[in-house]
Amino acid sequence: AQKITQTQPGMFVQEKEAVTLDCTYDTSDQSYGLFWYKQPSSGEMIFLIYQGSYDEQNATEGRYSLNFQKARKSANLVISASQLGDSAMYFCAMREVPGGGYNKLIFGAGTRLAVHP
Amino acid sequence: SQTIHQWPATLVQPVGSPLSLECTVEGTSNPNLYWYRQAAGRGLQLLFYSVGIGQISSEVPQNLSASRPQDRQFILSSKKLLLSDSGFYLCAWSWAGASDTQYFGPGTRLTVL
Numbered sequence: 001a002q003k004i005t006q007t008q009p010g011m012f013v014q015e016k017e018a019v020t021l022d023c024t025y026d027t028s029d030q031s032y033g034l035f036w037y038k039q040p041s042s043g044e045m046i047f048l049i050y051q052g053s054y055d056e057q058n059a060t061e062g063r064y065s066l067n068f069q070k071a072r073k074s075a076n077l078v079i080s081a082s083q084l085g086d087s088a089m090y091f092c093a094m095r096e097v098p099g100g101g102y103n104k105l106i107f108g109a110g111t112r113l114a115v116h117p
Numbered sequence: 118s119q120t121i122h123q124w125p126a127t128l129v130q131p132v133g134s135p136l137s138l139e140c141t142v143e144g145t146s147n148p149n150l151y152w153y154r155q156a157a158g159r160g161l162q163l164l165f166y167s168v169g170i171g172q173i174s175s176e177v178p179q180n181l182s183a184s185r186p187q188d189r190q191f192i193l194s195s196k197k198l199l200l201s202d203s204g205f206y207l208c209a210w211s212w213a214g215a216s217d218t219q220y221f222g223p224g225t226r227l228t229v230l
Contacts, residue, residue, distance in 0.1 A: 004160075035218065043205055045161070045221035091160055101168045102149050103211070104176070105219060107160030 002027045006108035013082045021077045021111045023092030033095035034075040040088040082115045119144035121222040129228045136195040138225050140208030148210040150191040155205040203229045
């Protein structure tokens with residue numbers, strides 16, 4: 001079965017510094033997708049970045065980049081130049097495609113990031 | 118652009134009472150729709166998904182049911198709430214198909230007393 005592991009329950013970083021949030025995954029599928037979502041205290045899950053298993057280059061979206069190491073089955077999120085508004089829970093998720101025209105997201109337990117001024 | 122709405126935002130209900138949570142999507146047609154539940158301090162668990170009107174599939178056996186009476190409307194219901202139904206309920210949509218990103222609504226925080 002597919003599994004996502006986030007080993008850092010909490011992280012803190014100084015404003016304007018970079019931070020890496022860890023994510024490892026387990027799957028026997030050859031084709032899969034990996035996502036990062038941000039959940040601020042309001043509760044909404046905000047999509048940040050996506051990496052496909054066949055993508056040769058690491059995904060980037062503004063200050064977010066995904067450090068994808070396929071052989072190690074890791075998909076770490078790097079946030080550059082942290083801002084106070086980055087303080088939130090961050091979830092790594094893997095897309096599972098059971099068949100039937102839909103996909104299912106398997107979520108990790110999350111990492112709470114605190115950005116200090 | 119597409120937007121997704123959920124209501125109510127918060128709800129406090131007694132054990133044994135009925136439940137109806139609503140989710141609507143604007144700006145798209147024939148989306149896939151999903152209901153997730155998040156227990157306190159945990160990740161999300163998929164409860165139901167729908168690929169079209171009247172087409173509902175359940176991921177886990179439970180006290181809840183779902184319906185899709187219109188293309189862009191997804192409803193989560195229960196006839197009798199249990200204490201264990203408390204949690205944060207999130208609705209999500211994606212473009213039809215199996216490979217697209219899911220986008221989430223603002224969520225409903227349900228407390229069953």
